[in-house]
Amino acid sequence: MIQRRLSSLLLIAAAAFAGAVHADGRLAIEDAWIRAAPPGAAMLAGYATLRNAGDAPLVVRGARSDAFGSVSMHATRIEDGVARMREIEAITLAPGERVVLEPGGRHLMLMRPARELARGAAAAIVFEVGDGASTTTADFIVRDAPGADPHAGH
Numbered sequence: 001m002i003q004r005r006l007s008s009l010l011l012i013a014a015a016a017f018a019g020a021v022h023a024d025g026r027l028a029i030e031d032a033w034i035r036a037a038p039p040g041a042a043m044l045a046g047y048a049t050l051r052n053a054g055d056a057p058l059v060v061r062g063a064r065s066d067a068f069g070s071v072s073m074h075a076t077r078i079e080d081g082v083a084r085m086r087e088i089e090a091i092t093l094a095p096g097e098r099v100v101l102e103p104g105g106r107h108l109m110l111m112r113p114a115r116e117l118a119r120g121a122a123a124a125i126v127f128e129v130g131d132g133a134s135t136t137t138a139d140f141i142v143r144d145a146p147g148a149d150p151h152a153g154h
């Protein structure tokens with residue numbers, strides 16, 4: 001009797017563990033674009049909507065791209081009326097959550113483009129998720145900011 005109860009408890013524990021293993025954050029990247037910049041620009045900004053399409057939290061740890069010397073994640077803050085940027089280490093998304101990287105907010109800082117990126121060109125950017133073993137790649141398309149002042153900063 002006791003043994004039987006114990007084995008059914010073990011079965012429940014095993015099922016719960018299997019469920020935990022299957023829970024997985026899954027990064028979806030939508031509307032990915034790079035702000036068009038004058039020829040020779042050494043620094044560009046990338047934007048996108050990040051969405052967790054999985055059923056567990058996920059953490060975006062960083063991004064990289066063959067198209068740039070370096071890619072980092074930045075946040076823009078207004079301090080005393082002046083926009084300032086700082087690097088951010090991670091972006092955490094709850095299941096189903098969306099985070100929009102947009103002008104004036106969080107963005108990708110894209111340094112030293114390897115080639116000229118004219119309007120309509122695409123650059124593949126790889127996002128590192130969790131411990132870095134998992135990645136999601138998206139094509140970022142170069143275009144003007146919708147309805148924005150082309151001379152505004154990022």
Ligand SMILES: [Cu+2]
Pocket residue numbers: 074075085107108109154
């Ligand atoms: Cu920046």
